[in-house]
Amino acid sequence: MSNTLEGSVAIVTGGAYSIGREFSEALARAGASVVIADIRDGAEVAAEIGRKYNVETMFQRTDVSREADVEALAAAVLSRFGHADILVNNAALFAELPKVDFRQIPVETFDRVMAVNVRGPFLMAKHITPLMIPRGRGKIINIASGTAYKGQRNLAAYVTSKGAVVAMTKALARDLGPDKINVNAIAPGFTESASVNDNPHQKINAENTVKSRALQRTQVPEDLVGALLFLASPASDFVTGQTIAVDGGSIML
Numbered sequence: 287m288s289n290t291l292e293g294s295v296a297i298v299t300g301g302a303y304s305i306g307r308e309f310s311e312a313l314a315r316a317g318a319s320v321v322i323a324d325i326r327d328g329a330e331v332a333a334e335i336g337r338k339y340n341v342e343t344m345f346q347r348t349d350v351s352r353e354a355d356v357e358a359l360a361a362a363v364l365s366r367f368g369h370a371d372i373l374v375n376n377a378a379l380f381a382e383l384p385k386v387d388f389r390q391i392p393v394e395t396f397d398r399v400m401a402v403n404v405r406g407p408f409l410m411a412k413h414i415t416p417l418m419i420p421r422g423r424g425k426i427i428n429i430a431s432g433t434a435y436k437g438q439r440n441l442a443a444y445v446t447s448k449g450a451v452v453a454m455t456k457a458l459a460r461d462l463g464p465d466k467i468n469v470n471a472i473a474p475g476f477t478e479s480a481s482v483n484d485n486p487h488q489k490i491n492a493e494n495t496v497k498s499r500a501l502q503r504t505q506v507p508e509d510l511v512g513a514l515l516f517l518a519s520p521a522s523d524f525v526t527g528q529t530i531a532v533d534g535g536s537i538m539l
């Protein structure tokens with residue numbers, strides 16, 4: 287698929303690295319201008335993607351849990367592009383989280399996971415949709431997780447946050463339907479992303495996950511790109527409030 291998103295402006299939170307970087311690159315390859323909003327430096331990545339696919343790119347350092355950062359991002363996108371068409375809420379606390387029984391999770395950690403993984407997509411939707419509404423269209427793609435459906439031992443704060451993302455997807459789809467903005471989610475299975483490879487403790491049980499799939503192989507970030515491009519493109523114009531599991535058929539919704 288190429289150039290189907292030409293003329294679109296896509297914002298990818300956590301777009302500088304790992305799965306988010308894969309998403310930034312896929313959207314650029316499809317012709318979109320790409321805004322990377324990440325807490326880590328993504329200036330080089332944005333420039334490289336811009337050169338490689340001959341699209342406009344921009345990096346804005348953003349902590350999605352901070353409303354002031356998200357407001358500054360919205361203002362910067364408005365001033366540079368005048369609008370936004372696609373928002374990928376990918377940023378989350380995941381790979382670096384320790385795997386521990388829920389009784390050992392400090393309340394500060396629980397609250398921080400909620401702030402990034404739940405408040406983040408909420409703030410992004412709140413402040414970016416005003417850049418979509420005047421165009422009479424928009425696509426929000428939330429990155430949930432298969433763990434919201436099947437649970438995951440020793441990752442309670444994260445699993446809870448992703449359940450909230452699935453529910454928020456439905457709530458925002460209802461609120462934004464009148465504005466012709468589609469809100470959908472992707473629930474990836476366990477994916478051997480760069481962040482996971484940096485934190486090998488997340489790979490405990492990876493073999494069992496592979497065995498749980500109808501398609502029994504390791505999942506990689508590229509596996510998520512097809513669903514992303516579908517949800518970002520006019521092909522999904524009558525699809526909203528849905529969560530698509532992309533996990534080789536482990537959970538079957």
Ligand SMILES: NC(=O)c1ccc[n+]([C@@H]2O[C@H](COP(=O)([O-])OP(=O)(O)OC[C@H]3O[C@@H](n4cnc5c(N)ncnc54)[C@H](O)[C@@H]3O)[C@@H](O)[C@H]2O)c1
Nearest residue numbers: 300303304305325349350377378380381431476477479481
């Ligand atoms: N890798 C998997 O197995 C898997 C499975 C299901 C869902 N997911 C989801 O996919 C997404 C990407 O996961 P990943 O494996 O690439 O690793 P990750 O979750 O560690 O990467 C997240 C990205 O978000 C950025 N980020 C972290 N906190 C931020 C903040 N406060 N503000 C802005 N950016 C911030 C990081 O710098 C990084 O670029 C996440 O939403 C994750 O929950 C991953």
